[in-house]
Amino acid sequence: MDKFRMMFQFLQSNQESFMNGICGIMALASAQLYSAFEFSCPCLPEYNYAYGIGILVIPPIWFFILGFVLNNNVSMLSEEWKRPAGQRGKDPTVLRYMLCSITQRSLIAPVVWISVTFMDGKSFLCAFSINLDVNQFGNRSNHGLSDADLERLLAKIPCKEIFDGHEIISREAASHYIRCISQAFGWAFLLLLTVLAFMVRAIRPCFTQAAFLKTKYWSHYIDIERKMFDETCKEHAKSFAKVCIQQYFESVSGEMRSFHNQHHRDDSDDEDDKFKSDEEKLLGIRAQDDMNKVLWNWHTCKPPLSLKKDDPVDGIANGKQNGFMNGCAHQTDIPPKKEWVTYYSKV
Numbered sequence: 190m191d192k193f194r195m196m197f198q199f200l201q202s203n204q205e206s207f208m209n210g211i212c213g214i215m216a217l218a219s220a221q222l223y224s225a226f227e228f229s230c231p232c233l234p235e236y237n238y239a240y241g242i243g244i245l246v247i248p249p250i251w252f253f254i255l256g257f258v259l260n261n262n263v264s265m266l267s268e269e270w271k272r273p274a275g276q277r278g279k280d281p282t283v284l285r286y287m288l289c290s291i292t293q294r295s296l297i298a299p300v301v302w303i304s305v306t307f308m309d310g311k312s313f314l315c316a317f318s319i320n321l322d323v324n325q326f327g328n329r330s331n332h333g334l335s336d337a338d339l340e341r342l343l344a345k346i347p348c349k350e351i352f353d354g355h356e357i358i359s360r361e362a363a364s365h366y367i368r369c370i371s372q373a374f375g376w377a378f379l380l381l382l383t384v385l386a387f388m389v390r391a392i393r394p395c396f397t398q399a400a401f402l403k404t405k406y407w408s409h410y411i412d413i414e415r416k417m418f419d420e421t422c423k424e425h426a427k428s429f430a431k432v433c434i435q436q437y438f439e440s441v442s443g444e445m446r447s448f449h450n451q452h453h454r455d456d457s458d459d460e461d462d463k464f465k466s467d468e469e470k471l472l473g474i475r476a477q478d479d480m481n482k483v484l485w486n487w488h489t490c491k492p493p494l495s496l497k498k499d500d501p502v503d504g505i506a507n508g509k510q511n512g513f514m515n516g517c518a519h520q521t522d523i524p525p526k527k528e529w530v531t532y533y534s535k536v
Contacts, residue, residue, distance in 0.1 A: 241316025256295025
């Protein structure tokens, strides 16, 4: 159990690595799911195209939505987008950066599914078998079939068991032809994605890096701030529960408390130290209404991202706080402390 707890804490502290692992698992799952999927073309002119294109399009959409569902940053993005501005403004570039990061990870599994589907060629054969030219693979003038019967015959090409038109059209030649086209689309799709990814990585350094670093920094800040706020709330709730339970038992069993003070003074000292530490973790919030107000204010009016020093020297204004003024480091000359030495004599 401790190993699982340590693994869970590691994944929480390394959320980016965890999400990359989830994306890799989803990509492998999509490929494994396609190999385990039993493809059954209906072999009917009315349904072949819908079934083949549905296999190519619907599972990637499902994987894309699943990628958003499994990504914890989606809720953080929604909260940041819908929260009131309050004393802290919302930067649209940071929201766009977070959305692009989530979308990139969610697109991995759909891309794998589409690539594998194109390379296999079954769905492409099912969707476009009725569009074959009989003159390329058979003898159209001597088959004696109407257009509707010929269309039904072409729709049976993906189904080897029920195909009965070998004297009219070569099923193997037609299947190989459509699968070659499907694989060509698959390689073209992979080439397009590779070139697009290369262009994004090659062009991005050509633009200013200041905006990119700013959006990356504040997106990380939002994530870390949310985690630390949750951890602080958990610690406060734990300390609040400890103090509340301890005060309850002290009020109910006062005589047992006095008995412990007389016979187990050492244990009581340790308990007092623990009690003081729990009191410090409460941060002065000791009532339910106060905690509700704190949580409500955190949601409606987050504090501004402008840290202040506890002891300003020489009346430094807010514009000079945090050691910066006009983009440059602002150094304040602090007067040295005076030392006084006192001599005592016994005379």
